[in-house]
Amino acid sequence: MKKHIFTKIFIGLTVIFFYLPIVYTVIFSFNSSRSLSVFSGFSLQWYQKMFKNSDMMDSIFYTIVIAVLATVISTVAGTVTAIGLSKSNKILKGVTEQINGLPIMNPDIVTGIGLLMLFSSLAVSKGFMTLLLSHVMFCIPYVILSVMPKLRSLDPNILDAAMDLGCTPVQALIRVIVPQITSGIFAGALISFTMSFDDFVISYFVTGNGVNNISIMIYTMSKRINPSINALSTVIIGIITTVLLILNITPIILEKRKEKRKK
Amino acid sequence: MKSFRSMAYPYIAWSMVLIVLPMLLIVIYAFTNEGNSVLNIRFTLENFARFFSDRVFFDVLKRSFFIAVMTTLICIILGYPLAYIIARMKPKSQIIMVLTVTIPTWINMLVRTYAWRGLLEKTGLINSILSLAGIGPIQFLETSFAVILGMVYNFLPFMVLQIYNSLSKMDRSYIEAASDLGADKVQAFLRVTLPLSLPGVISGITLVFLPAVSSFFIPKLLGGGKYVLIGNVIENQFLTSGDWGFGSAISLIMAIVIIISMQITKRLDRDTSSEGGKL
Numbered sequence: 001m002k003k004h005i006f007t008k009i010f011i012g013l014t015v016i017f018f019y020l021p022i023v024y025t026v027i028f029s030f031n032s033s034r035s036l037s038v039f040s041g042f043s044l045q046w047y048q049k050m051f052k053n054s055d056m057m058d059s060i061f062y063t064i065v066i067a068v069l070a071t072v073i074s075t076v077a078g079t080v081t082a083i084g085l086s087k088s089n090k091i092l093k094g095v096t097e098q099i100n101g102l103p104i105m106n107p108d109i110v111t112g113i114g115l116l117m118l119f120s121s122l123a124v125s126k127g128f129m130t131l132l133l134s135h136v137m138f139c140i141p142y143v144i145l146s147v148m149p150k151l152r153s154l155d156p157n158i159l160d161a162a163m164d165l166g167c168t169p170v171q172a173l174i175r176v177i178v179p180q181i182t183s184g185i186f187a188g189a190l191i192s193f194t195m196s197f198d199d200f201v202i203s204y205f206v207t208g209n210g211v212n213n214i215s216i217m218i219y220t221m222s223k224r225i226n227p228s229i230n231a232l233s234t235v236i237i238g239i240i241t242t243v244l245l246i247l248n249i250t251p252i253i254l255e256k257r258k259e260k261r262k263k
Numbered sequence: 264m265k266s267f268r269s270m271a272y273p274y275i276a277w278s279m280v281l282i283v284l285p286m287l288l289i290v291i292y293a294f295t296n297e298g299n300s301v302l303n304i305r306f307t308l309e310n311f312a313r314f315f316s317d318r319v320f321f322d323v324l325k326r327s328f329f330i331a332v333m334t335t336l337i338c339i340i341l342g343y344p345l346a347y348i349i350a351r352m353k354p355k356s357q358i359i360m361v362l363t364v365t366i367p368t369w370i371n372m373l374v375r376t377y378a379w380r381g382l383l384e385k386t387g388l389i390n391s392i393l394s395l396a397g398i399g400p401i402q403f404l405e406t407s408f409a410v411i412l413g414m415v416y417n418f419l420p421f422m423v424l425q426i427y428n429s430l431s432k433m434d435r436s437y438i439e440a441a442s443d444l445g446a447d448k449v450q451a452f453l454r455v456t457l458p459l460s461l462p463g464v465i466s467g468i469t470l471v472f473l474p475a476v477s478s479f480f481i482p483k484l485l486g487g488g489k490y491v492l493i494g495n496v497i498e499n500q501f502l503t504s505g506d507w508g509f510g511s512a513i514s515l516i517m518a519i520v521i522i523i524s525m526q527i528t529k530r531l532d533r534d535t536s537s538e539g540g541k542l
Contacts, residue, residue: 007348014345018367021378024388036381037391077274084271099278107477109494110514113501114285117292137281169266198371200480215373222377222484233374240369
């Protein structure tokens with residue numbers, strides 16, 4: 001019995017450790033004073049300050065736009081590439097998978113400075129486009145990684161079968177292959193969205209001309225204690241939690257509907 | 264089938280430009296020092312000589328290595344028991360606990376690291392709770408403690424999830440077999456469970472050590488401006504002093520340190536797992 005209590009305390013402490021900073025941020029974003037330790041009353045003043053601060057609002061806008069665009073582009077490109085690779089010869093496939101693994105294995109700072117030097121050497125002015133290109137670059141490998149295993153488990157003759165039955169290659173892909181790898185595509189899209197939404201290090205090196213995402217905004221503002229950061233943080237926590245909830249609940253609802261229909 | 268194969272070609276071209284070329288640029292710049300232009304390439308080892316002749320940089324490298332090793336060790340010490348406990352729960356509780364550990368990693372690292380500043384500040388929450396007990400105020404921020412805490416906080420979930428994955432895949436009948444053959448609980452753990460979970464620990468080490476050794480915003484947010492790790496030096500070379508050659512050389516040195524550490528860890532894994540094979 002004694003052992004049981006220790007286990008419970010240990011789990012309790014780790015949960016507190018993981019969630020204390022998050023809960024703290026949310027609560028103190030509604031604090032009416034600047035204090036970091038005393039909650040002196042409910043107020044929305046830090047949110048008001050955030051809404052009035054055009055830099056902060058821009059950063060929220062850019063973060064969402066980049067995350068959505070990067071997710072859509074890299075999901076499509078990654079899926080197309082994965083299908084292509086699954087039909088390629090071993091050498092090409094192996095080499096591409098190796099290269100694909102580089103951005104995942106490399107420390108972000110190395111990827112970041114590499115891209116910084118690339119864009120500067122090609123005289124591309126840093127800003128929205130470089131940010132988007134970089135995000136697409138580090139998202140595609142994750143899409144490929146989550147789609148590839150699904151493709152591997154497919155019957156290799158299934159495409160031929162579809163085309164023998166009169167499908168054009170495009171139809172065969174969309175109607176036969178894609179429906180069977182949807183879970184991999186969704187997983188890749190989800191990873192891409194959160195990776196892009198949360199990225200700081202790579203974005204920090206490749207952006208410029210006043211285009212900032214939320215992470216860069218927090219980094220530059222954090223030199224002084226500023227409770228508006230808590231408000232901005234709470235907005236991010238809210239968005240990500242909503243996305244996660246929707247993604248976790250939708251399959252359950254869809255399943256229930258299917259069951260109802262069967263009945 | 265050729266038409267499908269060609270679907271991979273655009274990405275191959277893209278990855279050459281956006282993945283391979285930047286890496287090549289880092290290597291090229293590390294060995295040149297003719298300003299920030301690719302056109303005047305002149306081979307030199309000056310950047311590396313500068314790094315190793317200046318004690319300051321060498322100390323920074325040592326400190327980064329120390330912080331990353333400490334972070335990794337603490338993550339194993341805390342993460343292994345947690346993963347072990349989770350893996351032995353009922354299936355439903357397992358799902359809930361895995362989600363509990365995963366959710367924080369979906370939330371922006373910067374947001375979560377910044378929150379620790381409010382908690383650790385001299386007038387912050389932890390110090391005011393400590394003062395109720397008559398302790399403090401303790402200077403947490405701008406110390407190695409705060410930096411390691413921030414890193415453990417950010418990277419611990421990776422370790423827990425990796426170890427949990429290898430533990431939950433393990434066949435429970437191995438342990439039963441061990442106890443049937445006369446092993447007590449401790450022996451069964453040390454000789455069966457631990458060796459079988461080592462691959463999880465190794466991939467956990469990779470996922471913790473790598474970001475820990477190269478992180479630059481955790482030391483900046485929790486260690487203050489004076490607390491410099493290798494990542495901060497690289498950041499400065501590129502964004503403040505604009506010395507790409509030196510910055511690239513430091514990144515290469517960091518990459519080599521990482522590769523060597525990973526090789527050592529892998530070798531340790533091979534040695535211990537071959538020992539664990541004999542029951």
